[in-house]
Amino acid sequence: MTVTTAPAPSPTSTSEEAAPLRLTNGRLPGWAPWVLLGISAATVALLFGVVSLAGDAPFNIAGWAIVSALVYLALVTIISTVVEGRRKGVDRLVTGIVTVAFLIAMVPLVSVAITVITNGIAGISAEFFTNSMRNVVGEGGGALHAIVGTLLITLAAAAISIPIGLFTAIYLIEYGAGKRLARGITFFVDVMTGIPSIVAGLFAFALFALFFGPGVRMGIMGSVALSVLMIPVVVRSTEEMLRLVPNELREAAYALGVPKWLTIVKVVLPTSIAGITTGIMLSISRVIGETAPLLITAGMATSMNYNLFEGRMASLPVFVYTQYMNQGIPGWAYLDRAWAGALVLIVIVMVLNLLARLIARIFAPKMGR
Numbered sequence: 001m002t003v004t005t006a007p008a009p010s011p012t013s014t015s016e017e018a019a020p021l022r023l024t025n026g027r028l029p030g031w032a033p034w035v036l037l038g039i040s041a042a043t044v045a046l047l048f049g050v051v052s053l054a055g056d057a058p059f060n061i062a063g064w065a066i067v068s069a070l071v072y073l074a075l076v077t078i079i080s081t082v083v084e085g086r087r088k089g090v091d092r093l094v095t096g097i098v099t100v101a102f103l104i105a106m107v108p109l110v111s112v113a114i115t116v117i118t119n120g121i122a123g124i125s126a127e128f129f130t131n132s133m134r135n136v137v138g139e140g141g142g143a144l145h146a147i148v149g150t151l152l153i154t155l156a157a158a159a160i161s162i163p164i165g166l167f168t169a170i171y172l173i174e175y176g177a178g179k180r181l182a183r184g185i186t187f188f189v190d191v192m193t194g195i196p197s198i199v200a201g202l203f204a205f206a207l208f209a210l211f212f213g214p215g216v217r218m219g220i221m222g223s224v225a226l227s228v229l230m231i232p233v234v235v236r237s238t239e240e241m242l243r244l245v246p247n248e249l250r251e252a253a254y255a256l257g258v259p260k261w262l263t264i265v266k267v268v269l270p271t272s273i274a275g276i277t278t279g280i281m282l283s284i285s286r287v288i289g290e291t292a293p294l295l296i297t298a299g300m301a302t303s304m305n306y307n308l309f310e311g312r313m314a315s316l317p318v319f320v321y322t323q324y325m326n327q328g329i330p331g332w333a334y335l336d337r338a339w340a341g342a343l344v345l346i347v348i349v350m351v352l353n354l355l356a357r358l359i360a361r362i363f364a365p366k367m368g369r
Helices: 032-055 061-084 086-123 126-130 144-175 180-193 197-212 219-243 247-255 260-271 273-287 292-297 316-325 331-363
Strands: none
Touching (some): 032 061, 061 086, 086 331, 126 144, 144 219, 144 273, 144 316, 144 331, 180 219, 197 219, 197 292, 219 273, 219 292, 273 331, 292 316
């Protein structure tokens, strides 16, 4: 008769089970950094308040913000190191430094935006967008001629720069890899990136003076000067975007017998169109606010001029400059027009960037699931 034996009983566990292994130490709650930030800000504010009252001086907001950030970084690093370990403490320190650097970078941007909006809103009116400065002395008038001039000059500069920049970048990436000509073009593009804007204006003025005489002033001259500043930005940004296109896409098209030029048109450019559009808009934003080249080449006019190839043409940067520098009576009218022109210029740049994002979203390749 077969006898089955019961399995040996497992050893009884003790009343206190062994604690599970942990890959991390303790963890600070999510609200802890905010509490530490509040404590740091309140403590430093109290200290600065006492110092300001004792010295009968105004409260130093910038100093308070800087010292509060330093105290917070020290506190969060020390406490996180004790509770969570050295690695997490260093991580929180670096995260805090990056966040503080971002906030510092945002301070001038926000300050400029608030200042321009606050001062520029006083000069905004229907007359500002419908009238020019023709026969206007003192109050009244508008910047319609400068707005139209800025749009025409910038549009012509973009029409010159974008094709040249795109074709140059395509040659450097798709055709000129390792060639001496490509290396030379890359060198000159890098040099052109650092050219001062006034040099671009002098170049355009000297070029047109050879054909039309030294006293010539035309809107197209300003477009040529701005294109000198735009081309290197378009080339470099497009070049980087084309490099990001995977070579597998090109090789797949070649394997299907597609010619190289058609691969570039149908595969490479549509894949990188979003980045290329962003780079183009960055180049336009780079030059639309330039004053010195346009002051030399296009000059300043007080009436409308729709012809880029005849006579002086006003632009918003030059309009703002002349209104601020050549103040008449009453002075506040000139200052209001200057601030209003600066506000309109910022709005134009913002609208162009939003339009670029819309275009990039529309024409970007649709990703599959």
